[in-house]
Amino acid sequence: MARTILITGCSTGIGLDAAQTLARKGWHVIASARKPADVDRLKASGLDAVLIDYADEATIASGFDAAVALTGGRLDALFNNGAWAVPGPLEDVPTAALRANFEANLFGWHDLTTRAIRVMRPARRGRIIQCSSVLGLVGAKYRGAYVATKFALEGYSDVLRQEMAGTGIDVVLIEPGPIDTPFRANAISQFERWIDWRASARRADYEATLLDMLYKGSDGKMQWPASAVTTKLVRALTAPRPRARYYVTTPTHIAGVMRRALPARLSDWLLARS
Template sequence: MTRTILITGCSSGIGRDAALKLSRLGWGVVASARSAADVDRLRGDGLKTVRLDYADEASIAEGFEEALGITGGRLDALFNNGAHALPGPLEDIPSAGLRAQLEANVIGWHDLTRRAIPVMRAQGYGRIVQNSSVLGLVGVKWRGAYVATKFAIEGYSDVLRQELAGSGIHVILIEPGPIATKMRENAIRQFERWVDWESSARAEEYRAGLLEKLYKGSAGKTQHPPAAVTRVLVRALEARRPAARYPVTPNTTAAMALRRLLPARLLDRLLSRA
């Protein structure tokens, strides 16, 4: 019987790579994206698709029901992947911007996960895979809003894993480091929408380097391809007894070790250089 998976955030990057690879491996993939144009493009790639926007409760409900129609009512796995970042010092992030970030990166994931659990309970099995981040393990300045959402997903997933023990449903965290995606491009749009940097007490810091860091990134920073995440996702889906966490890239492995071994203030000093 063909295994089925619903993947969110498939317009580009990790989600798109995962959808195409799993489809080639014989999975019944339902790929979702926020915009109708991206859904049409994915359909042109030969994928089964639905429109699903984590920030829109109605689209989550409709997209999930449509996905079940495609899979015949079964769902072997859910890969919560779609997310965006709102960069900037936390004191410059308006409450409405943080609320929108939490809605898309946490609340929407919760909504979709709650819809998947009853289906998986009825089957007696399933896998809920959460695409977290190295920034769900350690906090780095100027990325506080995104860090808050990923720390939330870490704790959420740990508790959900405990609560679903014995149900046949596994909850798995994937922890990517820097991956070559459109995250920065999307983050710039969020920054320009929400952050009034010229009125900030840090306006001179923005001019002196923060804006350049946002728009150009850090020089020499190694980024790994989305396929690095997909390889780990396949392992997590196919393992007989999946691990609770799967690090992706040396950055994440190092962050896990540093968080465990170093005092908070020493870790802060190291991360401030990132």
């Protein structure tokens, strides 16, 4: 029988590339997205698809049940993917925005993960793959809300990996660096929803640099295709004994070294100039 995997965040970018690639490799892919129109588009492309919005507990429950029904009760792997950011200095991020960011980037992942474990545990096999980030290894200013969710995911996954030892369920982190996805466009919409930059004590900073950083992006800086993440995902899914972490892109490898080897003050100085 084909191996089965549920992949979240499949409307674009990393999730879409992973779903299409694994389907071509013979996996039974259940793709999910948080908007009904995207679910319909995924179905039209030939994929099985369900509605899951990490910020909506009801869709997590109904979407997961629908996914398991499509696989006949089996689930070999879960790829938690799909997250968004509230960019801006932390002093300008409302608590409600931070809470919403954690709901979408961590709490919803926990809900879906525990449901997957309950299916995988009786079979004594399974892979839970978490799409983290280079910003789960090192912090970067003006990205604090997102960084906080990814640091939390790193710790969560490390503990879950230890707790799953002996169950046949492996827990793996994939840590991309700069990937060419619509992530920045989504961040802009969250910024415009939550951040009142005109009333900020740092308004001059926004006008001098921060708005350009957000709206113009990292022109000239290298970005890797979503397929670079899929390549590491395939390794994490097929390795007899997967690693705890898979780095994707050169910046992630550099960040890993910085986290392990450099004093915090020196890392701060380097990150400020990157």
